[in-house]
Amino acid sequence: MQRIVIVGGGAGGLALATQLGKSLGKKGLADITLVDAARTHVWKPLLHQLAAGSFDTHAEEIEYLAQARWNHFKFRLGSLVGVDRHNKTLQLAASYDEAGREITPAQQLGYDTLVIAVGSQTNDFGTQGAAEHTIKLDSPQAAKHFNDRLINACIRAQTVPRAAGSGRLTVAIVGGGATGVELAAELHAAARVLANYGFDHIHPEKDLQIVLVEAAPRLLAQLPERLSESAMRELRKLAIEVHTNEKVVEVTADGLKMASGKVISSSITVWAAGVKAADFLRTIGGDDPLETSKLNQLMVNGNLQTTRDPSIYAFGDCAACQQPDGTWVPPRAQAAYQQAMYLTRALPRLAAGQAVAPFVFKDQGSLVSLSEYSSVGSLMGSLTKGSFFVEGQFAKLMYWALHKQHQLALGGFKKTALITLSEMIDRTYRPRIKLH
Numbered sequence: 001m002q003r004i005v006i007v008g009g010g011a012g013g014l015a016l017a018t019q020l021g022k023s024l025g026k027k028g029l030a031d032i033t034l035v036d037a038a039r040t041h042v043w044k045p046l047l048h049q050l051a052a053g054s055f056d057t058h059a060e061e062i063e064y065l066a067q068a069r070w071n072h073f074k075f076r077l078g079s080l081v082g083v084d085r086h087n088k089t090l091q092l093a094a095s096y097d098e099a100g101r102e103i104t105p106a107q108q109l110g111y112d113t114l115v116i117a118v119g120s121q122t123n124d125f126g127t128q129g130a131a132e133h134t135i136k137l138d139s140p141q142a143a144k145h146f147n148d149r150l151i152n153a154c155i156r157a158q159t160v161p162r163a164a165g166s167g168r169l170t171v172a173i174v175g176g177g178a179t180g181v182e183l184a185a186e187l188h189a190a191a192r193v194l195a196n197y198g199f200d201h202i203h204p205e206k207d208l209q210i211v212l213v214e215a216a217p218r219l220l221a222q223l224p225e226r227l228s229e230s231a232m233r234e235l236r237k238l239a240i241e242v243h244t245n246e247k248v249v250e251v252t253a254d255g256l257k258m259a260s261g262k263v264i265s266s267s268i269t270v271w272a273a274g275v276k277a278a279d280f281l282r283t284i285g286g287d288d289p290l291e292t293s294k295l296n297q298l299m300v301n302g303n304l305q306t307t308r309d310p311s312i313y314a315f316g317d318c319a320a321c322q323q324p325d326g327t328w329v330p331p332r333a334q335a336a337y338q339q340a341m342y343l344t345r346a347l348p349r350l351a352a353g354q355a356v357a358p359f360v361f362k363d364q365g366s367l368v369s370l371s372e373y374s375s376v377g378s379l380m381g382s383l384t385k386g387s388f389f390v391e392g393q394f395a396k397l398m399y400w401a402l403h404k405q406h407q408l409a410l411g412g413f414k415k416t417a418l419i420t421l422s423e424m425i426d427r428t429y430r431p432r433i434k435l436h
C-alpha cells in the first residue's frame, strides 16, 4: 500500500491529512501518516486572540490523535530534521517533556510520497536584540507566553499606586501588517474586559499604552490603501499610538531604537514583522538538498512537487510556488487551505502517473479583524471582477466565516454546527477573557 507521510498539521497539513484519510485511508487505498512537532493543533490566525486571552485554547485546540482516529490516518509526534531521499526515509528528532525527559526517541519513517507543510516562523531580519527581547507571535506556546506576561504585568500594576506616568504598561508591536494591527485592537479590547474583572488599574487607554511601529509609509502595506486608512482611523479611536516610516534597528529590555534616532520605551515587545521558513529546510536532503528560496522556502512546481524530487511535495507557508502570471502564492491560511484541497484531488492521480493541471491560487480577498470593534477587508467579487471594500459587521461576519471554513474541512458540517452552538453557550457563562 502506498505510504503518504504529511509533515506539519497546520492550516494546510491537517486539512490534507483529514481529507486523504476520509478518501484513501478509509477505503484502505493508502496508508496516511501525519507527523507534527506538537500534540495539538491551533489554527494560526487565532494566535493574536490567544495572546490577548480572548479565546480559550481548550475549546479550539484539536488533538491530533483523536482527529487521526476519527478520520482514518495515523499520527506520529516528532520534529522533522532531515530526509534521506535515496532510501525514502525521513528523520525525526527525539522529543522531550518540560522537565527534559524523553518522550519519543529519534526515529526514522519510510515514505513513498512525502508532503512537507511545516509552515513559517517570524523573521526578525537579524535585528540587534530582537531574538532576546521580543516575543514572536508564531506558535501557540509564544502566544501563551505573551498572555502570561500580560496578565502578570496587569496583576503587578494592581499593586503599584497609580501615579502620572509611572506603573504604566506599554506593549510595543513591531510590524503594522495584519497580525500587528489585529493584535493591537485585540489587546485594547482585552484591557477593557480586564478592567471589568476588577483590574481597576488597567484602563485601556490610561494605563495600557499600545504602540504599533511600521517601517513602511502606511499600515497594512500589502493591502489596498483604503484598508490602511480605515484601520488607522479605528486604531486612532482606541488611542493606539502608530508610528509609520520607522525602522527598528535595535531592541533592548526596555524598548526600541529606530533608524531615525527615536526611542520608544516598552514593557513587553512583540515582533510581528515578516515571515520566513525554518532554516533546516535549506539543508534538507543532506548531500543532495532540495532547492530553496532566499526565505528558506522549498521551491515547488505547479503540481506542488519540489523541483528536485517529484516524490516530495511542499505547500503552505514553507513552499515557494510561482503562479502562471509570475506572482508567488502568498503565505496565507486561505492559500494553504486551497493547496490542501488541490492535493487531495491531485495526489492519487499523480501517483497513478496521470497529468494534473497546475495549482492556481484564487485570492478571495483579505480581512483584518479589529477585535470586537470592527473588521476591514477587501473581497474579490465574481460579479464585480475586482475587489470590493467591506467594513463593520459584514466584514466581521466574513472573518468569522474564514474560521468556520477551516472547521468544516476538519470536522464536517455536523461537528462544526455543534462547535458553533457550544461556543455560543460558552460565551454566556465563561469570563470573556482568560484570567490565568
Ligand SMILES: Cc1cc2nc3c(=O)[nH]c(=O)nc-3n(C[C@H](O)[C@H](O)[C@H](O)COP(=O)(O)OP(=O)(O)OC[C@H]3O[C@@H](n4cnc5c(N)ncnc54)[C@H](O)[C@@H]3O)c2cc1C
Residues within 6 Å of the ligand: 007, 008, 009, 010, 011, 012, 013, 035, 036, 037, 038, 041, 043, 044, 045, 046, 047, 048, 078, 079, 080, 081, 117, 118, 119, 120, 137, 138, 178, 179, 278, 315, 316, 317, 318, 331, 332, 333, 334, 335, 336, 367
Ligand atoms: C497571528 C497570525 C494571524 C494570521 N492571520 C491570518 C488571517 O487572518 N488570514 C490568513 O489567510 N492568514 C493568516 N495568517 C497566516 C496563516 O496562519 C498561515 O499562512 C497558515 O497558518 C499557513 O499554514 P501552513 O499549513 O503552511 O502552516 P502552519 O499553519 O503554520 O502549520 C505548520 C505546522 O507544522 C508544524 N511543524 C513546524 N515545524 C515542524 C517540524 N520540523 N516537524 C514537524 N512539524 C513541524 C507546526 O507545529 C504546525 O502544526 C496569520 C498568521 C499569524 C501568525
